[in-house]
Amino acid sequence: MRRRTRLLVVAGFLLLFAAVPEPDATTGVPCLVRLRVREWLLGDDSPLPQWLAAGSLPPLRAEVRHSPPIEAAAARAALAADYARIGLEWATAHGATVDATRPPLPLEVWAGERGQRAAVPLPDGSLAQSERPLASRWSLLPATMAIVVAVLTQRVLLALLLACLAGGITVVATAVGQAPGLLAAVPGGAAHFLTDALLRRSLGEDFYLRITAFVVFLFMTVGVITRNGGITGLVGRLQRRVTGALSAQLAAFASGLAVFFDDYTNCLLVGTTMRPLTDQNRVSREKLAWLVDTTAAPVAGISVFSTWVAYEMSQYRAPLALVTRPDGTLYTANDAFAVFLATMPFRFYCLFSLLFVLLVIVLRRDFGPMLTAERRARQLGQPLAEGARPLQALDERLAAVPAGVPPRARNAVLPLLVLVVGTLGIMLAQGMLAATEAWTGPGEWLRTRLAHARSDEALLGAAVAAFVVALVLSRRQRLLSWRELLQTSLAATRSLGLAFGILFLAWSLGHLCSDLGTGFYLTAAARSAMHAALLPPLLFVLSGAIAFATGTSFGTMAILLPNVVLLAHQLGTDSGFGGTALMLLAIGAVLEGAIFGDHCSPISDTTVLSCLGCRCDLLAHVTTQLPYALLVMATSLACGYLPAVLFGPQHWPWYLLLGGTVLALVLLRFGRDAGRARPDADRLRT
Numbered sequence: 001m002r003r004r005t006r007l008l009v010v011a012g013f014l015l016l017f018a019a020v021p022e023p024d025a026t027t028g029v030p031c032l033v034r035l036r037v038r039e040w041l042l043g044d045d046s047p048l049p050q051w052l053a054a055g056s057l058p059p060l061r062a063e064v065r066h067s068p069p070i071e072a073a074a075a076r077a078a079l080a081a082d083y084a085r086i087g088l089e090w091a092t093a094h095g096a097t098v099d100a101t102r103p104p105l106p107l108e109v110w111a112g113e114r115g116q117r118a119a120v121p122l123p124d125g126s127l128a129q130s131e132r133p134l135a136s137r138w139s140l141l142p143a144t145m146a147i148v149v150a151v152l153t154q155r156v157l158l159a160l161l162l163a164c165l166a167g168g169i170t171v172v173a174t175a176v177g178q179a180p181g182l183l184a185a186v187p188g189g190a191a192h193f194l195t196d197a198l199l200r201r202s203l204g205e206d207f208y209l210r211i212t213a214f215v216v217f218l219f220m221t222v223g224v225i226t227r228n229g230g231i232t233g234l235v236g237r238l239q240r241r242v243t244g245a246l247s248a249q250l251a252a253f254a255s256g257l258a259v260f261f262d263d264y265t266n267c268l269l270v271g272t273t274m275r276p277l278t279d280q281n282r283v284s285r286e287k288l289a290w291l292v293d294t295t296a297a298p299v300a301g302i303s304v305f306s307t308w309v310a311y312e313m314s315q316y317r318a319p320l321a322l323v324t325r326p327d328g329t330l331y332t333a334n335d336a337f338a339v340f341l342a343t344m345p346f347r348f349y350c351l352f353s354l355l356f357v358l359l360v361i362v363l364r365r366d367f368g369p370m371l372t373a374e375r376r377a378r379q380l381g382q383p384l385a386e387g388a389r390p391l392q393a394l395d396e397r398l399a400a401v402p403a404g405v406p407p408r409a410r411n412a413v414l415p416l417l418v419l420v421v422g423t424l425g426i427m428l429a430q431g432m433l434a435a436t437e438a439w440t441g442p443g444e445w446l447r448t449r450l451a452h453a454r455s456d457e458a459l460l461g462a463a464v465a466a467f468v469v470a471l472v473l474s475r476r477q478r479l480l481s482w483r484e485l486l487q488t489s490l491a492a493t494r495s496l497g498l499a500f501g502i503l504f505l506a507w508s509l510g511h512l513c514s515d516l517g518t519g520f521y522l523t524a525a526a527r528s529a530m531h532a533a534l535l536p537p538l539l540f541v542l543s544g545a546i547a548f549a550t551g552t553s554f555g556t557m558a559i560l561l562p563n564v565v566l567l568a569h570q571l572g573t574d575s576g577f578g579g580t581a582l583m584l585l586a587i588g589a590v591l592e593g594a595i596f597g598d599h600c601s602p603i604s605d606t607t608v609l610s611c612l613g614c615r616c617d618l619l620a621h622v623t624t625q626l627p628y629a630l631l632v633m634a635t636s637l638a639c640g641y642l643p644a645v646l647f648g649p650q651h652w653p654w655y656l657l658l659g660g661t662v663l664a665l666v667l668l669r670f671g672r673d674a675g676r677a678r679p680d681a682d683r684l685r686t
Contacts, residue, residue, distance in 0.1 A: 006151050013151075017144045020137065023524035025068060030079055032135060032524035033066075033111045035559070036517065037118045040130040041086050041107075047120045047128035048090050056099035060087035062107045083107055085322060089562065092318040114174075133174045135517030135524070142167035142512055143549035146603055156602065156618050157498065160505035167512030168193030174516070197508040197515075208507055210456040211264065211605075212500060215612070216493050217463035221415050222272045223492030224470040228479045229405045230412030235276045237409045245378065245675065248274075248281040249361045252288060256295025257354075263296040263308070263606055265423060265459060270295070271613020273416065284377035285384050285616040286370060286624040293599060293610040293625060294357050297553065298350040301595050304341070311554060313340055315561035316587060323569040326580050339587065345652040346588030348640030348659065349540075349596045352632045356663050360628075363664070365671025368627040373620070374674035388617040391499045391608070402480070411473050415466040422462030427453035499612045506603040510552050519546040519559040532575035532582060535568055537641045540589040540596075544633065547597025551604040556594040564590055581649050589641055596636075600629040631666065635659045 023029050041048060051058055062083030070076050087105070091098050110117045117131045146163035150156050169189030202208055225231055242248050252274040259266040271292045278288045300308045317336035324330055331339075360366065366374050376382050384390060401407070430453040467489075474480045480488070513519070526542050539560065547556040564586045572582030598604045602622045611618045639659035644652065 009151050010148050013144060013147055017137075017140055020140065020522065021525050022137065023521070023527065026070070026075070027527045028524040029111065029134070030064075030066065030070065030075075031527045032517070032520055033109065033116045034079070034082055035520040035523065035563070036116060036132050036135075037083065037107075037109055037130070038086050038089075038562070039520075040118060040132075041120075042090055042093070045130075046090065047122055048087065049094075050122055051105055052094075052096060055095075056097045056102065057087055057091045058102040058105040059098050059100055060084045060107050061104035062109060064109045064111075066111045067113065083109065085319070085566070088322065089318040092321050093314075132517075135521035136174065137521070138170050138174060139513070139516035139518040139521045140549065141170055142509055142516070143518060143551075143603070146509060150602055150619065154619055157501055157505065160502060160509060160603065164193045164197065164505055164508050164512060165190060167509060167516065168197065171512060171515045193508065193512065197511040198504065201511045202504045202507045205507075207456050208504070210460045212503070214264070214456070214459045214463045215268065215499075215609070216496065217460070217467045218268050218419070219272075219492045219496065220489040221419070221463065221467045221470050223488045224467070224474060224480075224485060225412040225415055227401060227405075227484070227488045228411050228470070228474040228477075229401045229407040230409065230415075230470075230473075231273070231276060232401055233407035233409035234273070234412040235280070236407055238277055239280065242277060242281060245278075245281045245283050246361060246364065248278045248283050249287070249291060252278060252291045253295060253357055253361060256292060257299060259295075259299075259420065263300040264609060265420070266296040266299065267292055267606055267609035268613040269416065269419065271610060271615075273412075275614055279383045282377045282381055283383070284370075284373040285388075285390065285614050286373040286620050287366075287377070289610045289614040289616040289621040290370065290625045290628065291357060292614055293606060293621070294353050294628075296606050296610065297595050297599055298353045301553075301591065302344065302347050302350045309337075309340065312557060312561075312591060313337060315557050316565050319562050319565040322566055323579065323583065326578070339584065343584050343588040343591070345656075346536075346585050346640070346644065346649065347592055348588075348636035348655070349592035349632060351656065352635055352640075352659050352663065353599075353629075355660050356628065356632050359660075359664055359667055360671075363667050363671065364673045364675070365667040366674055367667075367671045368624070370624040370628065371672055371674055373624055378675045384615075384617070385620065388620060390615040390617050391502075391612045402484075405479050408477075411470070411477075411479075414473060415470040418469050419462050419466040422465050423455075423458050426458035426461050427455060430454055430458065496612075499608060502608050502618070503605055506551050506605060506608065509603055510550050510555065513550045514555070518549055519556060522546050522549070523559060523563070530567065530571070532571040532577050533645050535564075535571060535582060536585040536589040536645055537637055539564060539586055540593040540637060540641055543590045543593030544597040545593075547594045547604075548601045549597075551598065551601045551607075553594035553598035553604075556597065557590060560590045560594075561587065577645075585641070585644055585649055592636065596629060596633050600626050631663070635662050638662075 023032050040046065048057060060083060062080045064070075064076065064079050064083065070079065088098050090096075105120065108119045111134070113134075115131065115133045117129060119127050119129045122128055142163045145166050146159050148159075149162055150159035153159065167189075168191075169185050171192055172188040173185040222231075238251060242251055252270060255270045255274060256266055259269055271288065274292075275285070275288060278285075297308075301312070303309065313336040316339070320331045320336060320339060373385070376385060471485055474485060475482070522542060522545055526538060530538060543556050543560055546559065547553050550556065565583055568583040568586035569579040571577075573579035575582075598606065600622065601607060602618065607622065608618065610616070611621050614621075636659065639662055640655050643655050643658070
């Protein structure tokens with residue numbers, strides 16, 4: 001990226017940072033306070049489980065005091081009702097009920113200019129309390145710093161480290177009851193980042209450790225099947241059908257669609273297996289990383305058989321029981337999957353992303369930084385730019401196939417099949433042990449079992465099994481000695497330090513943003529603009545901003561989805577738009593915005609894993625992918641959500657057709673065939 005372009009990008013982000021409005025006192029601040037209280041009551045430290053008796057919970061009765069006070073009686077009553085519904089949401093999520101005959105459980109909430117406090121009595125007579133500062137504009141600082149420093153210096157690890165330090169200092173400097181000043185907050189902020197965010201919640205979190213171990217075993221497997229000739233044989237088989245750059249990209253796209261059940265597996269498996277094929281056919285690593293990244297979350301996000309669908313439904317199933325269908329009957333929590341299917345026509349970003357990938361490949365058109373990368377690869381035979389710093393885990397010299405080792409595709413296919421089939425098998429086995437629902441058909445049975453599975457454990461178990469199979473195949477055929485297998489396995493993990501450093505710092509930054517309430521602040525700042533006609537487009541943009549700033553789509557869904565169901569239904573009913581129609585549009589908009597923001601965020605784990613699987617430079621991947629993601633986002637907004645609220649959601653087939661036409665016309669007008677252009681070779685090398 002040229003210096004002028006970097007400065008323009010930085011200026012744009014700083015303007016966005018300055019343009020985010022402060023939450024207003026009438027709707028924004030109460031929303032900010034309620035989100036924090038809800039986080040406490042539904043979290044691991046919630047006092048509500050102690051009041052659970054015989055499967056029922058007392059109703060919550062909230063007393064809310066704001067400074068300055070909320071003058072309107074109707075607004076105070078509505079806010080108290082919102083707090084009371086948190087108890088019902090907790091009960092629904094834990095298979096319990098709210099017993100209206102039991103004495104109410106008092107919830108007291110105080111909110112001042114800088115902080116807030118909530119208190120609930122416990123059965124033993126003590127008081128459970130939560131005291132947190134109000135999220136402010138400073139909550140946007142860590143994410144903004146990470147992006148700005150990364151763009152200016154082209155050093156992602158340094159940018160994440162500085163952003164995490166800034167986040168820790170901001171947490172300490174804005175703590176309730178403490179005002180140590182900036183310099184005095186530095187030691188405490190650094191300690192908070194290192195001991196709490198990094199060591200306890202990232203390095204000490206079982207989920208992250210299992211994902212890390214999964215990456216290690218997967219790359220050891222790839223190292224072994226590369227050195228024993230398996231990858232060479234597989235590429236040779238594929239090369240018979242792949243005759244050029246177009247078919248190589250189609251093969252990568254089809255592979256991404258095939259791995260529909262998990263985005264982590266998609267990023268690493270498709271990238272590592274397709275990279276030799278695309279390199280031979282002069283497809284840039286940036287293009288492969290985009291293909292892999294765009295068929296990871298967008299595919300898993302809309303697949304009804306994936307690790308995503310259960311999580312997505314879990315975020316709105318509880319508040320769903322508080323609203324009614326068009327015929328006036330109440331929804332139940334068991335209707336979550338039916339609602340998920342009903343939102344499918346409004347998953348514009350995922351659908352347009354997959355269509356755009358196909359159009360780019362078939363029309364042979366690219367533009368912007370991606371066109372430059374593709375011209376370099378096609379005309380100079382350089383999949384990577386000179387001076388690029390790809391994330392990689394395998395030394396090419398140790399990965400070379402020894403002389404006399406035959407290229408056999410089965411030595412790669414069998415371990416990879418064990419990985420894919422094993423992951424699904426372990427997930428189904430976990431679901432069968434945990435789920436007790438009766439048989440209602442194969443589709444519902446499969447979805448229920450996947451909903452009870454633990455994907456991180458399944459991925460790790462399958463990766464270990466694939467590694468063992470690769471070792472056994474190598475030894476039984478006497479292709480490699482145990483010494484060579486050990487050297488190859490260790491070499492496969494030798495260069496993972498940079499990738500893991502980026503991943504753990506990105507996860508730590510997400511925890512610090514959670515401490516600061518970054519997502520809550522953005523939600524509350526946009527609350528006053530949430531009118532019926534603007535709600536779906538606004539939610540799409542808002543969830544994209546939260547996911548981009550925090551690097552997590554799941555965290556964004558957890559912040560927004562439980563809160564938009566009732567809001568959208570009420571606004572739709574009051575405006576005459578239709579409560580159910582607006583609710584479905586709003587759910588779809590949140591899901592899609594979260595995937596968009598996560599898709600193009602440089603601090604997203606899937607962005608890092610895509611580069612790791614494809615051995616691509618992280619900043620080069622972000623730079624080339626961002627224009628494509630922004631184009632699809634703008635198309636989703638202009639051809640999807642805006643027409644849906646203006647002309648009605650029932651015309652969704654026309655919106656999909658309109659969006660596809662716009663994407664094709666943009667490519668035909670502004671795109672160029674990288675294979676035909678003849679730019680100056682020296683410029684390509686830069």
